[in-house]
Amino acid sequence: MKRFFVGVMLFVLVVSAMGAVKLVVWSGGGTERQGLEAAIAEYKKLNPDVDFEIVDVPYAQYEQKVRLGIMGGDLPDLVTITYPYAPGYMQYMLDLTQYVQKYLGITPEQFKNAMYDVVRIRVTDGDAVRYVPLHFTMQCLWVNVDYFKKAGIPYPPFGGRSDPWTWAEFIDVLKKVKQANNIPYAMSMQRTAERLFNYLGIRGVKILDENLDFTLDKDPKAKQMLTEFVDLFKQNLMVPAEWISNQDPNMAFTGGLSAVLWAGSWSTLDLLKAGKNFAPAYLPKDAEWLSLEGGRFFGAFRTGKKDREEAAAKFALWIGWRGLGYDIYLRTTYHMSAYKEHTVKYDNPIMDLVQAVCGRLAEVTPAWVVTIRNSTLYSNMQTAIQNQASAAVAGQINVDEMIKNLRKEYDRLLSELGSKK
Amino acid sequence: MSSLVKSRFIFVVPALVFLSLFVLIPIASIFTMSFYSWDLLRPPKFVGWNNFRLMLEDKWFWNSIWVSIKLLILTVPMTFFIPMALALALYRETRSSKILRAFFYWPYMMPAVAGTTMWKWLLSYDLGLLNHILKSCGLSPIGWLLKPAPALFSIALLRTWAMTGLLMMMFITGLQNISEEYHEAAKIDGANKWQIFWYVTFPLLRNTNLLVLTTAIAHVFRDFAGIYVLTGGGPGYSTMVTPLYIYNSAFTQFRIGYAYAMSVVFLLISFVIAMTTLRVRENR
Amino acid sequence: MAKAIKWIFLVLALVFYMLPVYYSVATSFKSLQEVYRYPPTIFPTSPTLQGYQEAIRNQELLTYLKNTLFVSIVATLITVIICVMAGYGLAKGTFPGKYALNRLVVMTLFISAQVIMVPLFVIIKRLELINNLWGLILPAVYTPTGMFTAIQYMRDIPDEMLESAKIDGANEWQIFWKIVMPLSQPLVAALAIFSFTWRWNDFVLPLLVVNRRSLYTLQLALAVIQGEYGGVPWNTILAFSTLTIIPTLIIFLLFQRFFMRGIMAGGLKY
Known part of the structure; x- marks a missing residue:
C-alpha cells in the first residue's frame, strides 16, 4: 500500500513536471531584460503552467551568439533580434500567422495593419508574420529646453511651432542657439551609417536607390550634400570628436556642450537619468521628410517541438500585441509603441511627447527607407560608409574620394554577394 | 618508452594534447575555411582562391597591415623599456616594492573595456580630464584622438599602460632567477651600478628579454579590443589595425571565409616578424 | 642620487598608471x-x-563568483602543471623536433581567441562541453604566453646542475621534482598569477560555452550590464x-x- 502510494506520488510529480513548459528566452540584458521580466511576471499569473528562463547575451556579441546557436542547433525558444539582422533569421522563425486568430482573436490582416508601415515591412515575410515588435524606435531630435528658451527659439511640435524646420531654418536655429548660450557646438550625433543615411535622405539623396543600385556618384546633388555635412563639423555646429573618434554623443549633449541631439526615441530613459530638461522634436524637412526606424523584434525559433513552439508563439503574441504584455514592456522600458493610435499609460508624460513626435515621423517616412536598408547589401556597406564619412570629417579624404571609395566597396560587395537581394 | 623519458619528450605530451585539440585543429580549419564563402547561416560555398584574390584588391586590408606595423614599431620599445625599468626598481623583495608591484599590475587586471573607456574619457577632446586640466592651466587643448598621429600615439600609450603589469612580472621573474653571485663578483671587480646592469645583468637576462620582446610584439600585433573602444579604427582608417579589420569583416559583416583568408595572411606575416626577432636575438 | 632618481621615476610612473584606475x-x-x-x-x-x-x-552574484572561482582555480592548476613540465621539456629536452615545437609555441602567441572562435565552438560542441564549466577550463589551459614564459625561464637553468644530478644517479623524474621544481618557484608564482588573471577576465569562452544563467561567470555578467x-x-x-x-x-x-x-x-x- 505504501509502495503504491509512493508510486502515485512519483507519477503525479513526473506528470506535473512534464506539464509545465519552461521557455528559454535570449535577451540583450539591461532595460530589455527588465521589460521582459515585468511582462513575464504578469504572464505567469495568467498562465501558471509556463515558466521562463531569461538568458542575457552581451549586446556586442549578440549576432555571433545567435548564428553559432543556429549553426550548432542550440536554440532558445524565444529570441530578441536587432532590426538589421531580422531578415537573415526569418527562415528559422516560426510563422506566427496561424496563432494570431487563435490567441488574439483577430485576423492576421488586422494584426499587421495595426502597425506603422515601417514596422510591418520589417516583421513580415510575404504573408507570414515572423516577428512581433518589441521595442521600436524612430530617429528624432532631442533639444535642451533651457538652451532653446534662453535663445528664444521655438521648436516643433510642442515648443511653440507646429511645422518642422526647413533645412535652412534648422541651420539658422543651430547657429543661434549656439551663440545665445555661448556653447562650443550646436548638435551631437552618433557616428553611424544610419545617421548619414537619414541626413542624406532628408536632403533628397539616396546612397542606394530602390533597386539597390549605388547612386551617390550619379546623383548631382550628392556631392554638395555631403560637403555640407562635412562643413557642419568645420563650423563647429556638430562635434568633430563624435565622428572622428567615436565620442559618445550623450556626453556632449547631457554635459551641456551641445543643444541638440539627433538620436532615437530609445534615448528617453538615458536622458531622463541624466536629470535635465530635454524634449523631443521633429527632424527637419527638406527635399523629403523622413526618419529611420529601428529597434528589436521578438520571435520564436522553429525548434520542432510542437508544444514548446505553441507556448512560445502564444507568449510572443501576448507580449507583442497592444493592450496586452506589450504595454507592460513599454511602461518599464520607456520605449514608444510600434502600433498606430496606441495610447500607453506611461508614468512620465515625456513619453506622450515621444510617441506623438516619433509616431508622426513614422507615418511620414516612405517605404523605400525601410526596403533599401532591409537588404544584405546595405547592411554590409555600413562599416565602409561610417569609416569613409569619418575620414572625410577628419579631412583625410575629400568628398569625391569618399564617393569613389564607396562605389568601389559597393562593386566589390555586389560581385561577392552575386546578387543585389 | 624510456627514450621518451630520457629525451624529456614525455614532459611535453600533456601540453601537446591541449595544444593540438584547441589550437592546431581550429587553425587548420581556418586555413580550410579561407577557401569558402560563409556567413555562418547558409552552408559554406567553396570559392577557391577567390577570397585571396579579393584581398589583393582590398586597399583597406593592406592599409591595415601598414597601420599594424607602424603601431608595432611605436609601441614595442615602450613596452620593453618601461616594464624593464619598473622591474629593476621593484624586483627586490621589500615591503614597498611588493605593494607597488600590485599597483602596476592593476591595469593588466582591469577588464579591457573598462580600462579603455577610462582612457577615452581622459583623452576626450571636449570632455576629457586631461584637456580640462590643460585648459584650466591656460594651455590649448590637444586633439588626442582627432588626428592620425596623436591617435596612434595614444593607442601605443594605452597598450603600454595595459601590458606593463604582465611584462614587468616577466622581468621580475627573470631578474630573480639570476644569481646574486654575479653581481657580487662584479662589485668586487669595482663595477658601478650602470656597468653591472649593462655588462652583467642585461646579458644574463637574454632569455627574459626575448620572452618580453616576443610577448610584446605578439600582444601588440594581435590585440584590438582597446582600439575598438578608443577610436574604432578612426580617424578614417588611420588606426584600423588588421585584427580589427578582420573582426569587423567576420562579426559585423559575417564574411567569415574572407576574414579567415585575411587571418591566414596575417598569421604568416606575424610569423615572419616573430622568426626575424628570434633569429636576430638568438644569433647575438 | 640614484635612489632619488629611482623614486622620482616610480612616482611619475605611478601617477601615469594609476590615473585611469583612480578615475x-x-x-x-x-x-x-x-x-x-x-x-x-x-x-x-x-x-x-x-x-x-x-x-x-x-544578479546571482554568488553563483557567478563560485563559477568564476572554480574555473579560474582549476584552470590555473592545470596550466601551471602543464606549462612547467612542457617548458622544461622544450628547453632542456633532446628529442627530435624540439626546435620546430619551440617555434610552434611562438607562433601560437599570435593567435587570438577571436580568430579561432568559430572552429573552437565546433570542437567544444563535439566534445559536448557546451553548458559545462569544464568547457571554460579545458580549451583554455594551453596558454601560449604561459608556455613561452616557462620555456624561457627553464633555459636560464644551468645544464651543469642537471648533469651533476644525473651523475649522482637521479632519474629524469627525480631531476624534475628535486632540482627543477624548487628552482621554478618564481616561475610557478608568475604563471599562477598570470593564469588566474587570464581565466578571471576571460570572456570569449564563457560567451561560446554558456547558455544558462546558473553557469554565468562574472565577466559575462559584466558584459551583459x-x-x-x-x-x-x-x-x-x-x-x-x-x-x-x-x-x-x-x-x-x-x-x-x-x-x-x-x-x-x-x-x-x-
Missing part, C-alpha cells in the same frame, strides 16, 4: 548625473553607492568591474610570497 574607481562612486557632468569632477562631489546597488541588483546602445550606465559597470578586480588582487598579493631568490646562493659551482 574608474572614483566614477564608480558617482551618480549617473555626475558621470555625465561637464566639466568632469575629479572627486565624486556627493559619493553614492548607487552604482554598486545597481551592479548587485538582480553594458547593455544595448549608448547612454551606458558607467557608474554601474565600473562598480562591477572594481568589485571583480578585488579577488585577482588578493591572488596577486598571496602568490607574491612565492617570489624569492630562485637559485640559492652556494647551490651552484661555476
Whole structure:
C-alpha cells in the first residue's frame, strides 16, 4: 500500500513536471531584460503552467551568439533580434500567422495593419508574420529646453511651432542657439551609417536607390550634400570628436556642450537619468521628410517541438500585441509603441511627447527607407560608409574620394554577394 | 618508452594534447575555411582562391597591415623599456616594492573595456580630464584622438599602460632567477651600478628579454579590443589595425571565409616578424 | 642620487598608471548625473553607492563568483602543471623536433581567441562541453604566453646542475621534482598569477560555452550590464568591474610570497 502510494506520488510529480513548459528566452540584458521580466511576471499569473528562463547575451556579441546557436542547433525558444539582422533569421522563425486568430482573436490582416508601415515591412515575410515588435524606435531630435528658451527659439511640435524646420531654418536655429548660450557646438550625433543615411535622405539623396543600385556618384546633388555635412563639423555646429573618434554623443549633449541631439526615441530613459530638461522634436524637412526606424523584434525559433513552439508563439503574441504584455514592456522600458493610435499609460508624460513626435515621423517616412536598408547589401556597406564619412570629417579624404571609395566597396560587395537581394 | 623519458619528450605530451585539440585543429580549419564563402547561416560555398584574390584588391586590408606595423614599431620599445625599468626598481623583495608591484599590475587586471573607456574619457577632446586640466592651466587643448598621429600615439600609450603589469612580472621573474653571485663578483671587480646592469645583468637576462620582446610584439600585433573602444579604427582608417579589420569583416559583416583568408595572411606575416626577432636575438 | 632618481621615476610612473584606475574607481562612486557632468569632477562631489546597488541588483552574484572561482582555480592548476613540465621539456629536452615545437609555441602567441572562435565552438560542441564549466577550463589551459614564459625561464637553468644530478644517479623524474621544481618557484608564482588573471577576465569562452544563467561567470555578467546602445550606465559597470578586480588582487598579493631568490646562493659551482 505504501509502495503504491509512493508510486502515485512519483507519477503525479513526473506528470506535473512534464506539464509545465519552461521557455528559454535570449535577451540583450539591461532595460530589455527588465521589460521582459515585468511582462513575464504578469504572464505567469495568467498562465501558471509556463515558466521562463531569461538568458542575457552581451549586446556586442549578440549576432555571433545567435548564428553559432543556429549553426550548432542550440536554440532558445524565444529570441530578441536587432532590426538589421531580422531578415537573415526569418527562415528559422516560426510563422506566427496561424496563432494570431487563435490567441488574439483577430485576423492576421488586422494584426499587421495595426502597425506603422515601417514596422510591418520589417516583421513580415510575404504573408507570414515572423516577428512581433518589441521595442521600436524612430530617429528624432532631442533639444535642451533651457538652451532653446534662453535663445528664444521655438521648436516643433510642442515648443511653440507646429511645422518642422526647413533645412535652412534648422541651420539658422543651430547657429543661434549656439551663440545665445555661448556653447562650443550646436548638435551631437552618433557616428553611424544610419545617421548619414537619414541626413542624406532628408536632403533628397539616396546612397542606394530602390533597386539597390549605388547612386551617390550619379546623383548631382550628392556631392554638395555631403560637403555640407562635412562643413557642419568645420563650423563647429556638430562635434568633430563624435565622428572622428567615436565620442559618445550623450556626453556632449547631457554635459551641456551641445543643444541638440539627433538620436532615437530609445534615448528617453538615458536622458531622463541624466536629470535635465530635454524634449523631443521633429527632424527637419527638406527635399523629403523622413526618419529611420529601428529597434528589436521578438520571435520564436522553429525548434520542432510542437508544444514548446505553441507556448512560445502564444507568449510572443501576448507580449507583442497592444493592450496586452506589450504595454507592460513599454511602461518599464520607456520605449514608444510600434502600433498606430496606441495610447500607453506611461508614468512620465515625456513619453506622450515621444510617441506623438516619433509616431508622426513614422507615418511620414516612405517605404523605400525601410526596403533599401532591409537588404544584405546595405547592411554590409555600413562599416565602409561610417569609416569613409569619418575620414572625410577628419579631412583625410575629400568628398569625391569618399564617393569613389564607396562605389568601389559597393562593386566589390555586389560581385561577392552575386546578387543585389 | 624510456627514450621518451630520457629525451624529456614525455614532459611535453600533456601540453601537446591541449595544444593540438584547441589550437592546431581550429587553425587548420581556418586555413580550410579561407577557401569558402560563409556567413555562418547558409552552408559554406567553396570559392577557391577567390577570397585571396579579393584581398589583393582590398586597399583597406593592406592599409591595415601598414597601420599594424607602424603601431608595432611605436609601441614595442615602450613596452620593453618601461616594464624593464619598473622591474629593476621593484624586483627586490621589500615591503614597498611588493605593494607597488600590485599597483602596476592593476591595469593588466582591469577588464579591457573598462580600462579603455577610462582612457577615452581622459583623452576626450571636449570632455576629457586631461584637456580640462590643460585648459584650466591656460594651455590649448590637444586633439588626442582627432588626428592620425596623436591617435596612434595614444593607442601605443594605452597598450603600454595595459601590458606593463604582465611584462614587468616577466622581468621580475627573470631578474630573480639570476644569481646574486654575479653581481657580487662584479662589485668586487669595482663595477658601478650602470656597468653591472649593462655588462652583467642585461646579458644574463637574454632569455627574459626575448620572452618580453616576443610577448610584446605578439600582444601588440594581435590585440584590438582597446582600439575598438578608443577610436574604432578612426580617424578614417588611420588606426584600423588588421585584427580589427578582420573582426569587423567576420562579426559585423559575417564574411567569415574572407576574414579567415585575411587571418591566414596575417598569421604568416606575424610569423615572419616573430622568426626575424628570434633569429636576430638568438644569433647575438 | 640614484635612489632619488629611482623614486622620482616610480612616482611619475605611478601617477601615469594609476590615473585611469583612480578615475574608474572614483566614477564608480558617482551618480549617473555626475558621470555625465561637464566639466568632469575629479572627486565624486556627493559619493553614492548607487552604482554598486545597481551592479548587485538582480544578479546571482554568488553563483557567478563560485563559477568564476572554480574555473579560474582549476584552470590555473592545470596550466601551471602543464606549462612547467612542457617548458622544461622544450628547453632542456633532446628529442627530435624540439626546435620546430619551440617555434610552434611562438607562433601560437599570435593567435587570438577571436580568430579561432568559430572552429573552437565546433570542437567544444563535439566534445559536448557546451553548458559545462569544464568547457571554460579545458580549451583554455594551453596558454601560449604561459608556455613561452616557462620555456624561457627553464633555459636560464644551468645544464651543469642537471648533469651533476644525473651523475649522482637521479632519474629524469627525480631531476624534475628535486632540482627543477624548487628552482621554478618564481616561475610557478608568475604563471599562477598570470593564469588566474587570464581565466578571471576571460570572456570569449564563457560567451561560446554558456547558455544558462546558473553557469554565468562574472565577466559575462559584466558584459551583459553594458547593455544595448549608448547612454551606458558607467557608474554601474565600473562598480562591477572594481568589485571583480578585488579577488585577482588578493591572488596577486598571496602568490607574491612565492617570489624569492630562485637559485640559492652556494647551490651552484661555476
